[in-house]
Amino acid sequence: MTQQEIEQRIEALGPWFYPFDFGGGVHTTSNVPPHVTDIFETRRLMVDAVVTAHFAERLKQIRCLDIGCHEGFYSFAMAQLGVERITGFDVREANLNKARFAAERLGHPAITFQQGNIEDLDPASLGSHELVLFLGVLYHLENPMRALRNLAAITSELCVIETQVIDEVEGEVEWGAREWTRPYQGVLALIDEGDEFYADNTETGHSPVATCPSPKGLTFMLKQAGFQRVEFLDPPQGAYEQHARRKRVVCAAYK
Ligand SMILES: C[S@@+](CC[C@H](N)C(=O)[O-])C[C@H]1O[C@@H](n2cnc3c(N)ncnc32)[C@H](O)[C@@H]1O
Numbered sequence: 001m002t003q004q005e006i007e008q009r010i011e012a013l014g015p016w017f018y019p020f021d022f023g024g025g026v027h028t029t030s031n032v033p034p035h036v037t038d039i040f041e042t043r044r045l046m047v048d049a050v051v052t053a054h055f056a057e058r059l060k061q062i063r064c065l066d067i068g069c070h071e072g073f074y075s076f077a078m079a080q081l082g083v084e085r086i087t088g089f090d091v092r093e094a095n096l097n098k099a100r101f102a103a104e105r106l107g108h109p110a111i112t113f114q115q116g117n118i119e120d121l122d123p124a125s126l127g128s129h130e131l132v133l134f135l136g137v138l139y140h141l142e143n144p145m146r147a148l149r150n151l152a153a154i155t156s157e158l159c160v161i162e163t164q165v166i167d168e169v170e171g172e173v174e175w176g177a178r179e180w181t182r183p184y185q186g187v188l189a190l191i192d193e194g195d196e197f198y199a200d201n202t203e204t205g206h207s208p209v210a211t212c213p214s215p216k217g218l219t220f221m222l223k224q225a226g227f228q229r230v231e232f233l234d235p236p237q238g239a240y241e242q243h244a245r246r247k248r249v250v251c252a253a254y255k
Contacts, residue, residue: 018071044074065086066088072108131157165213192208
């Protein structure tokens with residue numbers, strides 16, 4: 001493709017979420033406001049650190065599935081770490097078309113991309129992967145528990161989850177009689193994402209109903225889904241402000 005053809009294709013596929021540099025002065029321009037774009041690098045640093053620490057010299061042998069891969073940004077980050085077998089998965093074909101184009105331009109022809117809904121699939125159709133990424137997706141979902149059960153079914157070692165969280169809510173609910181109570185295991189907030197959803201925002205879930213967990217709720221759901229150990233990662237120095245304040249978290253869930 002000539003430079004002009006590449007630029008025309010970028011224009012036709014846009015708008016773009018990530019700022020990709022395709023070399024030779026050709027790049028995409030992110031539609032994310034400038035004060036938010038640090039989020040990309042903070043997540044990359046946190047994901048790279050936990051993946052490298054866990055797999056070390058095995059990185060070349062593992063299979064990685066990037067659920068909610070969007071334009072492939074973190075699939076490409078895993079390729080840069082040395083992972084060779086990567087599949088990006090997303091509910092939106094339009095996002096995957098951008099990912100396929102970016103993979104070609106960035107020299108990652110081996111990465112494959114597959115359309116599907118993590119809340120509504122037979123996990124056997126995806127197979128088992130040592131590493132699963134689930135970044136920026138959970139808090140857009142209507143059925144988070146179903147999605148986490150599917151994630152557990154397709155993860156054989158490590159799943160990295162990044163999500164917005166709500167402030168913890170502690171309490172007890174009466175359960176059949178005044179004196180019979182059960183403690184909350186964390187909570188899920190219900191969020192109306194209808195304005196974004198009906199405006200065709202390409203980052204939402206597949207319905208306008210979103211749910212957002214508290215940290216304890218996330219831990220409880222991950223363990224119920226089948227993960228043995230859940231660790232919340234510390235944000236690095238200079239992290240994006242939401243991670244620094246722990247309003248967004250990155251956690252490692254181990255099988
Ligand atoms: C906010 S973006 C996050 C993209 C990327 N993982 C990141 O962290 O930058 C959410 C992505 O998840 C996808 N997505 C939303 N609901 C999904 C579902 N139920 N199954 C698969 N992908 C989904 C969206 O299409 C979008 O590409």
